[in-house]
Amino acid sequence: MTAALVAAFAAVLAVGAGAAEPAADHPHESHSMEGMQMSAAGMVMNQNTDRLPKDCANIAQDVTITVHAGRKYAAAHPGTTYAYDRGAWDVPPCSRVTVTLVNEDHVRHQWMLHGLPRYLYTEGMFHLEVSGPGEGSGTFIVPSVKKTYLVHCDVPQHAEKGMKAELTVAGGDGDLPSIPGVSATIELDPYRVRWDAAMLVLAGVVGLVGAMLGFRALRG
Numbered sequence: 001m002t003a004a005l006v007a008a009f010a011a012v013l014a015v016g017a018g019a020a021e022p023a024a025d026h027p028h029e030s031h032s033m034e035g036m037q038m039s040a041a042g043m044v045m046n047q048n049t050d051r052l053p054k055d056c057a058n059i060a061q062d063v064t065i066t067v068h069a070g071r072k073y074a075a076a077h078p079g080t081t082y083a084y085d086r087g088a089w090d091v092p093p094c095s096r097v098t099v100t101l102v103n104e105d106h107v108r109h110q111w112m113l114h115g116l117p118r119y120l121y122t123e124g125m126f127h128l129e130v131s132g133p134g135e136g137s138g139t140f141i142v143p144s145v146k147k148t149y150l151v152h153c154d155v156p157q158h159a160e161k162g163m164k165a166e167l168t169v170a171g172g173d174g175d176l177p178s179i180p181g182v183s184a185t186i187e188l189d190p191y192r193v194r195w196d197a198a199m200l201v202l203a204g205v206v207g208l209v210g211a212m213l214g215f216r217a218l219r220g
Helices: 002-018 071-076 197-219
Strands: 037-039 042-045 061-070 088-091 095-103 109-114 125-130 134-141 147-152 164-169
Touching: 042 134, 061 071, 061 088, 061 109, 095 109, 095 125, 125 134
Parallel strands: 061 095, 088 164
Antiparallel strands: 037 042, 042 125, 095 134, 109 125, 109 147, 147 164
């Protein structure tokens, strides 16, 4: 009886593994885009050094930003595992921004910015990644609008564990929530279990197997 239940449990796991998952609701789902440079050391997506936003007559200023990323910067923010050395940067309107990301860990880190105009940047994002210890650089041009842009690392769980920041243009339009070193508190990201038929069957099988094993242990 126990062997049959274990076999049923394994079958449910196989069905769940093969089931198609719904499309992820990420603004950067497609990575087929212009301005892309890739190597074993990292990549840059949506680099833009000369195409002006519609509201900019010229490049107002060249700005360089150096960002350090690693575990050691999380020490300043209890409850985090990864962090940037700073939580915020401010740039003038219509500035050309060159970011150098210095990765101080032996894992991938990214500096990804969201909310740029989609007619210039595919999916409205700029993406800079360094695969391990080392550095990489990329450039983009911001519009003239006073705005706060989200910056984060898109490697799974890195943003949830603290690697988030913001870039403001002309002071921005308000701080974003849950930014280490900027926002007052870190808000936990909710994770909900999707209770479909397979999950219900799995939960039932696990409960039944546990009950059988407990009963056998009592009889023994």
